[in-house]
Amino acid sequence: MRRMSGFTLVEALIALAVFAILLAIGVPRMADWLAASRAASATRFYAEGLALARAKALAHNGASRLVLTPNTSNGQYDWQVDLCFPTPEDPCTASGDWSSVEDAVKPEEDGGEGYTSVARSAATLPSSERMTVSPGPDGATAVYFTPLGWVDTRIEPRMMRIDLEPTAGAPALFPASSVVLTLAGVAATCDPEAADDDSRRCPQ
Numbered sequence: 001m002r003r004m005s006g007f008t009l010v011e012a013l014i015a016l017a018v019f020a021i022l023l024a025i026g027v028p029r030m031a032d033w034l035a036a037s038r039a040a041s042a043t044r045f046y047a048e049g050l051a052l053a054r055a056k057a058l059a060h061n062g063a064s065r066l067v068l069t070p071n072t073s074n075g076q077y078d079w080q081v082d083l084c085f086p087t088p089e090d091p092c093t094a095s096g097d098w099s100s101v102e103d104a105v106k107p108e109e110d111g112g113e114g115y116t117s118v119a120r121s122a123a124t125l126p127s128s129e130r131m132t133v134s135p136g137p138d139g140a141t142a143v144y145f146t147p148l149g150w151v152d153t154r155i156e157p158r159m160m161r162i163d164l165e166p167t168a169g170a171p172a173l174f175p176a177s178s179v180v181l182t183l184a185g186v187a188a189t190c191d192p193e194a195a196d197d198d199s200r201r202c203p204q
Contacts, residue, residue, distance in 0.1 A: 039164070039174040042076075042125045042133070043189050046162045047179045049079035050143070050187035052118060056083055057145040057185075060115065062105070063092035063152065068141040068159070071121060075128030077135065080119040086147070094142075094155055130170050134163040149185045161202075163192065178202045 057064035062085040068077040084092035099105035140157035165176035190202035
């Protein structure tokens with residue numbers, strides 16, 4: 001009878017050792033890849049918030065704002081888009097009658113049409129130990145839009161830029177990037193480290 005083939009104990013131990021080595025190498029690499037992927041999505045996360053705030057102002061013919069608040073789980077910033085309808089009595093300044101996640105906005109006559117604020121969590125973004133998110137200038141964490149979609153320059157301080165970069169001392173797994181906002185209310189992503197003649201470079 002032919003001898004039945006199979007793994008010997010030595011062969012099985014060698015296979016397990018090779019598998020352990022590959023696992024030891026692959027798991028950190030996979031974790032780094034996931035962190036880099038999540039960091040890249042962070043730029044889109046904040047750009048989408050700014051774009052939504054402008055779109056809501058135009059769609060409702062009202063004032064809107066985007067406000068950043070710290071996320072307690074990872075140290076990054078959540079965002080929330082609120083809506084307000086200006087009146088002579090309430091020009092929708094920072095202390096105006098704004099919508100919230102629980103309560104609808106209250107414009108004249110129609111009671112707000114049930115519109116509540118839109119909030120998004122930054123819990124899926126890399127933690128502040130890996131990525132630093134710096135809104136500005138001067139640490140401003142809110143920006144207001146007029147019913148025409150322009151940035152409301154009457155309200156200070158106003159956030160016009162969000163910079164994202166690897167945290168000092170952490171592995172540089174992703175390139176620095178920024179989201180900048182024009183006075184016309186249009187958000188765009190850019191590369192703060194690009195050459196001066198590169199169209200991707202952020203405005204100074």
